[in-house]
Amino acid sequence: MTNLFLLLSPRVLGLKNSLINTKSGAKKKAFVTGAVAAAFWAALFVLSARMLIYFQSVEVIGDLLAHHLLSMALLTFFSLLVFSNILIALSNLYLSADLELCHSSPSGLEEVFLSRCAFTILDSSWMVSIFGLPVMMAYAWVYRPGPGFYIALAHAGLALAFIASAVGILIAMILVNLFPVHRTRDILMLLMLLIVIAVYILLRFLRPERLVDPDAFFTVMQYMSALKTTDSPFIPTHWATEILWGQLDKTARGGLLFETAMLWSTAAALIVIDLWVSGWIYLKGFSKAREARGRRAGGNILDIFIRIIKRPVKGDLASMTDKDIRIFFRDNTQWSQLLLLGALVLVYIYNFSVLPLEKSPIRLEFLQNILAFLNMGLAGFVLSAVSVRFVYPSVSVEGGAFWIIKSSPLDMGRFLWGKYLLSVGPMIVLGETLIILTNQFLHVSLFMMLLSSITMFFAVFGIVAMGIGLGAAYPRFKYENISQVSTGFGGLIYMIFSVLFMAVIILLEAIPVRIFFMAGMKWKNITTFQWLWIILAFLSVFLIIYFTALRFMKIGRQAIEEFE
Amino acid sequence: MDIIKLINLTKFYRGLKAVDDLNISVKEGVIFGFLGPNGAGKTTTIKMMAGILKPTSGSIIINGMDLEKEPSRVKGLCGFIPDRPFLYEKLTGLEFLNFLSGLYRLERSTSTNSRLMGLLDIFDLIDWKDELIEGYSHGMKQRLVMCGALVHDPRVLIVDEPMVGLDPKGARLVKDIFRRETDKGKTIFMSTHSLETAQEVCHELAIIQTGKVIARGTVEELIKDAGVDGNLENTFLKLTEGRGLSHDKPLSAP
Numbered sequence: 028m029t030n031l032f033l034l035l036s037p038r039v040l041g042l043k044n045s046l047i048n049t050k051s052g053a054k055k056k057a058f059v060t061g062a063v064a065a066a067f068w069a070a071l072f073v074l075s076a077r078m079l080i081y082f083q084s085v086e087v088i089g090d091l092l093a094h095h096l097l098s099m100a101l102l103t104f105f106s107l108l109v110f111s112n113i114l115i116a117l118s119n120l121y122l123s124a125d126l127e128l129c130h131s132s133p134s135g136l137e138e139v140f141l142s143r144c145a146f147t148i149l150d151s152s153w154m155v156s157i158f159g160l161p162v163m164m165a166y167a168w169v170y171r172p173g174p175g176f177y178i179a180l181a182h183a184g185l186a187l188a189f190i191a192s193a194v195g196i197l198i199a200m201i202l203v204n205l206f207p208v209h210r211t212r213d214i215l216m217l218l219m220l221l222i223v224i225a226v227y228i229l230l231r232f233l234r235p236e237r238l239v240d241p242d243a244f245f246t247v248m249q250y251m252s253a254l255k256t257t258d259s260p261f262i263p264t265h266w267a268t269e270i271l272w273g274q275l276d277k278t279a280r281g282g283l284l285f286e287t288a289m290l291w292s293t294a295a296a297l298i299v300i301d302l303w304v305s306g307w308i309y310l311k312g313f314s315k316a317r318e319a320r321g322r323r324a325g326g327n328i329l330d331i332f333i334r335i336i337k338r339p340v341k342g343d344l345a346s347m348t349d350k351d352i353r354i355f356f357r358d359n360t361q362w363s364q365l366l367l368l369g370a371l372v373l374v375y376i377y378n379f380s381v382l383p384l385e386k387s388p389i390r391l392e393f394l395q396n397i398l399a400f401l402n403m404g405l406a407g408f409v410l411s412a413v414s415v416r417f418v419y420p421s422v423s424v425e426g427g428a429f430w431i432i433k434s435s436p437l438d439m440g441r442f443l444w445g446k447y448l449l450s451v452g453p454m455i456v457l458g459e460t461l462i463i464l465t466n467q468f469l470h471v472s473l474f475m476m477l478l479s480s481i482t483m484f485f486a487v488f489g490i491v492a493m494g495i496g497l498g499a500a501y502p503r504f505k506y507e508n509i510s511q512v513s514t515g516f517g518g519l520i521y522m523i524f525s526v527l528f529m530a531v532i533i534l535l536e537a538i539p540v541r542i543f544f545m546a547g548m549k550w551k552n553i554t555t556f557q558w559l560w561i562i563l564a565f566l567s568v569f570l571i572i573y574f575t576a577l578r579f580m581k582i583g584r585q586a587i588e589e590f591e
Numbered sequence: 592m593d594i595i596k597l598i599n600l601t602k603f604y605r606g607l608k609a610v611d612d613l614n615i616s617v618k619e620g621v622i623f624g625f626l627g628p629n630g631a632g633k634t635t636t637i638k639m640m641a642g643i644l645k646p647t648s649g650s651i652i653i654n655g656m657d658l659e660k661e662p663s664r665v666k667g668l669c670g671f672i673p674d675r676p677f678l679y680e681k682l683t684g685l686e687f688l689n690f691l692s693g694l695y696r697l698e699r700s701t702s703t704n705s706r707l708m709g710l711l712d713i714f715d716l717i718d719w720k721d722e723l724i725e726g727y728s729h730g731m732k733q734r735l736v737m738c739g740a741l742v743h744d745p746r747v748l749i750v751d752e753p754m755v756g757l758d759p760k761g762a763r764l765v766k767d768i769f770r771r772e773t774d775k776g777k778t779i780f781m782s783t784h785s786l787e788t789a790q791e792v793c794h795e796l797a798i799i800q801t802g803k804v805i806a807r808g809t810v811e812e813l814i815k816d817a818g819v820d821g822n823l824e825n826t827f828l829k830l831t832e833g834r835g836l837s838h839d840k841p842l843s844a845p
Contacts, residue, residue: 346693350679350686357681357723427677431739434641435694436667591644 034134034142037125068161075165083169094272097166101264101271104159105191110222111151112195113202114215119143119150120196120309121203121316130313140305144196151195152188159184166275176274183267186290190263193297200304203312213359220363224370266290329356343437344445351449354424360509361424368413375409375461379468393544399471400533400540403479406461407529410454410483410490411522418450418494419521420512422587423503433590440584443495447580451491458483474543478536482568486532489575490525496579497521500586528575535571538564594619594747594778595640600649602635602802609635611802613649617780617795619746622773624793625782628831632802633782634674637751640780641671653747667695670740674752676732680725684716684735687724688742695743710738714764729756737765741772748772750781754788766792790823798830806830 082089082096120126120143129139163180166172259265266286273283329352337348355361379402422443425432432442462483466476501517512518539561546553553561595617602610610632617623627633638644640651642662651658651665658665679687688707697703711717714734724732733756740748748769754762769779769792783789789796790810798806798813806813810823817826 342696343694346690349693350682350690353686354679354681427675428679430641430643430671430673430677431679431691431694433643434666434669434671435691436663436696437694438663589645 031134031138031142034129034138035145038146064157068157071158072161072165072168075162076168079165079169090276093166093169094268094276097272097275098264098268100159100162101187101268102262104155105187105264108151108155108188108191109195109198110215110219111154112147112192113199114219115151116143116147116192116196116199117203117215119147120199121313126313136306136310137302140302140309144192144301147196148188148192151192156184156188163271166271170275172274176271179270179274182287183270183290186294187263187267189294190290190297193294193301196301197297197304200301200308200312203316204308207315216359216363220366224366263290263293329353340445340448343435344441344448347437347442347445348449351421351424351446358509364416364510368416371409371413372457372461376464376468379465393548395469395471396475396540396544399466399469399475399479400537402462402465402469403482403536404529404533406458406465406483407486407490407532408526409461410458410487411525411529413457414450414454414490414494414525415513415518415521416510418454418491419498419518420503420509421446421450421495422498422583423506423512424509426504426506429502429504439588440580443499443580443583443587447491447495450495451487454487454491455484458487475540478540482532482536485569485572486529489528489572489579492576492579493521493524493528496581496583497524499583502587502590528571531571532568535564535568592619593617594654595623595780596650596652597636597640598650598652600636600639600651601647602632602639602644603647604635608802610639610646613799613802613804615797615804615807617778619778620773620776621794622769622779622781622792624789624796625780625799626784626786626789626796626827627782627799631799633799634751635802636799637749637780637782640749641669641673642666643671667743668745669747669749670743670745672736672740672748672750672753674755676729676736676756678724678732678735681723683721683723684711684727684738685720687735688739691739691742697743706744707738707742710741713768714738715761730758730761733757734761734764737768741768746777748777748779748781750779752783753781754783754785762788786823786827798827800831 078096079093082092085092120140123143126139126143129142167176266289269286270283270290273286333349333352336352337345340348459480462479463476466479471479497517497520498512501515501520503512503515503517506512542553542557542561545551546557593616595615597613597615600610600613600615601608613632613636625633625636635644639646640653640658642658642665646659653665654668656665656668679690682690685707688710692699692703692707708717708720711720714737716731716734716738719727719731724735727735733753737753740750753765753769757765766788769781773779773794781793793810795809796807796813797804806816808816813830814823814826817829819825819829
């Protein structure tokens with residue numbers, strides 16, 4: 028077992044070295060990330076605590092609901108944990124770059140396997156424990172249990188992590204022996220994304236805002252209380268729920284030795300089973316995963332689609348467009364994000380369809396148009412968020428192959444405008460869909476409909492130019508996953524600039540909008556002086572968009588020409 | 592006629608002089624070998640010639656045109672083969688070549704298509720043309736890069752370490768192709784660590800150390816000037832004062 032500790036040491040030493048040698052930029056990044064995580068943690072804690080206090084105030088069924096919620100939360104965390112364990116086990120046990128070194132060393136198969144299992148448990152569990160902890164702390168804050176709760180939380184949590192990892196690793200080992208490892212990982216990642224989207228849409232469509240509406244609250248409560256116990260007494264989260272609830276609820280039964288024994292004996296048994304199975308199939312699967320990944324690249328539909336899209340462009344730009352579209356649709360990490368985007372847009376539009384406008388004390392017509400006006404800013408923000416994920420990385424997406432572009436006769440300005448043209452069309456479609464559909468739900472006036480759709484049409488040119496320009500100014504050609512590119516410093520700068528850009532446009536357009544509304548409400552004509560203001564405001568908006576687009580494209584061009 | 596001229600070419604990297612006032616001219620139709628120990632400035636020079644790095648000072652003239660002033664025209668004349676074949680992994684081999692032919696503004700025609708097929712055939716990749724590049728071995732990727740560099744029939748080939756990752760058959764193929772291209776009047780500027788390759792194919796050589804040319808001439812001239820017996824390896828080691836592994840030191844600790 029000496030080798031086991033040796034096999035674990037690169038990770039420990041790597042972590043130590045990265046902590047010691049952290050550069051100031053990385054420290055800042057870590058600080059910002061930490062602050063965002065802390066804010067999220069606090070928000071989750073407050074939300075959970077408020078919900079539990081609310082439940083407690085409901086007689087008879089309050090505790091029942093809290094018990095249900097605990098059971099559901101643990102089941103959700105456990106399911107996520109099993110799923111992430113499968114994905115991480117595929118990487119740690121079959122795909123990691125250092126595995127060949129480990130397997131070619133004199134270390135035993137069991138030691139290599141166990142070291143990889145340890146990495147899998149750590150890699151998969153930390154995120155769930157961080158997000159799960161505020162919920163558990165909210166229970167502790169509301170129910171004020173004794174120290175036994177914290178001990179129970181630690182050991183039950185650990186046992187659940189072991190069980191989830193053991194189950195995940197076992198499934199991963201079986202899958203790799205049945206299917207090619209890369210294909211399995213791609214399918215699982217897609218599946219996970221679809222589950223996240225389904226849960227997101229489901230949660231939104233359940234309309235949780237009704238919980239704060241006294242009229243609707245009791246209907247929801249009745250529904251929830253009508254739910255029978257969903258968990259089976261044979262699943263580990265049931266034992267963990269009972270252990271924790273035993274500490275939270277003073278009236279619950281005592282030591283719960285049976286559940287504790289079940290939890291830990293299951294964990295131990297599964298670890299033994301994993302070791303046993305690994306002896307049979309792990310090396311076979313590992314060897315299979317080393318085999319070449321030859322894949323036929325068919326796709327007549329893609330060819331037809333590309334032919335249509337690139338029709339307006341010629342020569343080198345047509346080749347660039349062709350290549351970019353093919354790469355986008357063949358890279359699962361790229362196109363699968365479109366599904367997430369679709370869900371985001373769906374929920375965004377749905378939110379407008381259920382706005383309780385009639386309950387507002389403000390005059391309906393006025394409120395509808397104010398909302399439509401503010402909606403421009405919100406839609407601009409959504410567009411920026413989409414753009415930071417899809418447009419901003421479009422230069423970085425060249426990756427290590429950027430030398431091909433740089434050593435070719437293609438001018439860097441032309442290269443960036445090619446990327447620009449490819450992005451601007453889909454972004455206009457998205458922007459207009461958001462604006463027109465939401466305005467339809469708001470039943471806004473024709474003036475507001477025209478104003479917001481025309482504004483959004485032109486604003487897209489600025490938003491995309493900023494994305495391409497800053498993406499070229501802060502390129503990141505070395506990445507494991509293209510989605511990492513948007514999370515860098517340049518991505519943050521881009522978000523700030525695009526929010527400011529939309530804010531300036533909205534502020535400028537507020538002048539003509541106010542003049543038109545006041546004139547409409549008071550049945551007055553617009554004066555010549557007011558017309559002058561209106562023209563000046565719209566002209567300023569147009570000029571700002573025009574010069575922003577040109578300026579940022581120029582910044583990008585200079586930066587990419589100088590890039591080494 | 593000198594088709595390549597590097598005039599007072601200098602490159603600083605964070606205060607370090609990687610290429611130091613380099614002056615090289617290469618005649619048309621030759622294979623010019625660019626040798627030097629690790630960190631001598633070979634790849635930096637090559638990348639400047641390919642337009643990937645900008646020189647701190649000096650100029651690169653190819654076919655009478657300054658790369659700085661007319662980058663597109665100069666790049667259109669050159670083909671570049673880097674030492675590491677980073678490619679678009681999600682394209683197939685044929686799609687990659689089609690992309691390059693568009694980038695180098697070749698007409699979409701039957702002749703272009705048959706040229707691409709011919710190149711794939713020569714480099715033994717025809718059966719793999721519809722496979723994603725991610726499924727290629729290192730050597731296959733290297734051969735595809737070479738195919739790509741020849742797509743637009745360049746007058747000058749700039750090559751960085753062409754033999755890395757190639758099997759003996761691939762290496763032989765590349766040497767034959769280089770010879771054939773120079774027979775057609777093409778010029779090849781090639782950096783290599785393989786002295787055997789250099790001795791075998793290069794018409795002329797330059798040895799660079801700490802960014803400066805320390806020797807230049809044909810293989811015979813270099814051997815003669817160095818005053819050593821035998822081959823290019825001894826000449827190279829003498830000129831660069833490299834010792835390789837010291838025979839005085841044992842490989843394992845006592």
